Amino acid sequence: MRSLFGFLGELTVSFGRLITGKAYVRWDDFAVTIQRCGLDAFLLVSLISMLVGMILAFVGAIQLKMFGAQIFIADIVGIAMVRVLAAVMTGIIMSGRIGASFAAELGIMQTNEEIDALKTLGVSPVEFLVMPRVLALFIMLPLLTIYADLMGIIGGFIISIGMLGLNPIEYWNHTQHAVKLIYLWIGLIHSLSFGLIIAISGCLRGVKCERSSAGVGEATTSAVVTAITSIVIATAIITFICQILGV
Amino acid sequence: MDSVLDPVIEVSNLDLGYADYIVMRNISFSVRKNDIFVVMGASGCGKSTLLKALIGLNQPLKGEVLYNGKNFWDTDEAEQQNITRRFGVLYQGGALWSSLTLGENVALPLQIYSNLSSIQIREVVALKLSLVGLAGYEDFYPSEISGGMRKRAGLARAIALDPDIIFFDEPSAGLDPVNARMLDDLIIQLRDVLGATIIVVTHELASIFSIADNSIFLDAESKTMIAAGNPNDLLADSRDPRVIRFLTRGAKHPNL
Numbered sequence: 185m186r187s188l189f190g191f192l193g194e195l196t197v198s199f200g201r202l203i204t205g206k207a208y209v210r211w212d213d214f215a216v217t218i219q220r221c222g223l224d225a226f227l228l229v230s231l232i233s234m235l236v237g238m239i240l241a242f243v244g245a246i247q248l249k250m251f252g253a254q255i256f257i258a259d260i261v262g263i264a265m266v267r268v269l270a271a272v273m274t275g276i277i278m279s280g281r282i283g284a285s286f287a288a289e290l291g292i293m294q295t296n297e298e299i300d301a302l303k304t305l306g307v308s309p310v311e312f313l314v315m316p317r318v319l320a321l322f323i324m325l326p327l328l329t330i331y332a333d334l335m336g337i338i339g340g341f342i343i344s345i346g347m348l349g350l351n352p353i354e355y356w357n358h359t360q361h362a363v364k365l366i367y368l369w370i371g372l373i374h375s376l377s378f379g380l381i382i383a384i385s386g387c388l389r390g391v392k393c394e395r396s397s398a399g400v401g402e403a404t405t406s407a408v409v410t411a412i413t414s415i416v417i418a419t420a421i422i423t424f425i426c427q428i429l430g431v
Numbered sequence: 432m433d434s435v436l437d438p439v440i441e442v443s444n445l446d447l448g449y450a451d452y453i454v455m456r457n458i459s460f461s462v463r464k465n466d467i468f469v470v471m472g473a474s475g476c477g478k479s480t481l482l483k484a485l486i487g488l489n490q491p492l493k494g495e496v497l498y499n500g501k502n503f504w505d506t507d508e509a510e511q512q513n514i515t516r517r518f519g520v521l522y523q524g525g526a527l528w529s530s531l532t533l534g535e536n537v538a539l540p541l542q543i544y545s546n547l548s549s550i551q552i553r554e555v556v557a558l559k560l561s562l563v564g565l566a567g568y569e570d571f572y573p574s575e576i577s578g579g580m581r582k583r584a585g586l587a588r589a590i591a592l593d594p595d596i597i598f599f600d601e602p603s604a605g606l607d608p609v610n611a612r613m614l615d616d617l618i619i620q621l622r623d624v625l626g627a628t629i630i631v632v633t634h635e636l637a638s639i640f641s642i643a644d645n646s647i648f649l650d651a652e653s654k655t656m657i658a659a660g661n662p663n664d665l666l667a668d669s670r671d672p673r674v675i676r677f678l679t680r681g682a683k684h685p686n687l
Contacts, residue, residue, distance in 0.1 A: 208543060296524055297522040300483075301588075303487075
């Protein structure tokens with residue numbers, strides 16, 4: 185816990201230095217991470233979120249059929265994806281893809297004394313290595329989530345139209361009506377928090393990694409476990425707050 | 432004015448370790464300007480822990496490390512950075528930043544701490560790499576070169592800012608005898624050309640006898656230093672069986 189707060193403190197100081205233009209950040213890492221979060225993750229995010237949209241449509245259909253209200257599948261898929269599920273699924277995918285790779289990369293740098301070499305040069309590893317990764321994920325996760333929203337809705341659409349025989353225009357109108365702008369904001373708040381959670385878990389575990397191959401393995405596992413657990417807890421907290429606020 | 436005999440580094444009553452575990456205690460020595468100072472001892476005796484306390488990575492449990500009279504662990508972070516800026520460190524495996532090319536590795540300290548233009552930096556990088564026999568390797572990544580070359584590239588980075596003090600952590604580890612000898616020659620050359628003070632942590636006897644002006648011997652069992660002086664003198668005069676055993680690779684010695 186102490187190391188987490190120390191790390192968050194260092195990250196805040198580094199962010200302050202970044203804003204005032206004093207930070208020495210490796211922007212190449214930022215660009216590489218953006219690419220890995222974006223282009224390289226597209227296929228997986230498309231597949232998973234479309235399938236989740238399809239599953240929701242199937243599950244919803246079983247119940248709604250009993251009441252002859254199948255068209256409300258559009259509402260269920262739209263609201264669930266945009267409010268929370270797209271962000272959670274993207275978060276979990278990125279914990280495995282990016283969080284784990286952050287921990288492994290930084291862990292190996294720790295083992296190879298690369299982080300020590302930065303410190304003796306007077307360069308903060310948090311500023312140089314962690315900051316670009318956190319920023320990249322903080323920017324990319326909301327963008328990926330919006331894309332996943334769309335894919336989920338398309339998944340639900342395909343099942344509803346292709347297999348359940350619903351009217352496409354009616355489905356689209358229902359979706360538009362059900363998905364309010366505030367839900368999009370709630371989804372974005374989820375994804376911004378998840379971006380921070382994944383990047384911080386991955387980088388913290390990497391930087392604090394023990395100097396051995398077993399240590400790197402442990403850091404990687406623990407980064408993913410920490411990120412996924414934190415994502416679920418954060419979702420519960422955000423949902424609870426939304427409930428209290430009545431949104 | 433600083434005299435050549437003035438100590439650049441003074442270490443007194445240093446205790447090293449982690450919270451409740453002591454690795455070494457009561458270490459005191461001083462290093463004169465322009466000396467090649469060797470910290471020797473068996474594997475796992477705490478040599479690297481001592482090095483980490485000297486280069487500012489691990490705070491000692493007790494004691495002082497003075498650089499030109501300034502107590503390193505008692506100054507603020509900015510002053511500590513001013514002191515470490517004058518250091519060059521060659522880590523055991525080279526510790527090159529793996530996502531950067533050799534050229535970028537050597538250039539980074541220059542980009543941070545010098546006002547040189549990018550063209551000048553490129554020239555200095557080429558010069559430093561050629562000094563360690565790696566001319567033309569600017570665009571190679573650390574993973575594309577051999578262990579010995581990584582070490583030499585690490586040295587080129589360590590001397591990028593013409594440091595006053597250069598630290599070497601096990602420089603001959605993992606090198607064949609010819610390359611190890613070349614690195615020893617390079618260490619002596621650096622001392623003479625740059626006028627740097629050099630601290631070497633090692634247990635390679637051939638290196639110790641050929642480069643050291645002065646040394647200390649750390650003993651794992653008693654957890655402290657048990658000898659100090661020029662290694663050749665220690666071999667000739669020491670009566671301590673642990674020191675002699677180490678310096679003669681475990682062979683018997685007529686003095687004992």
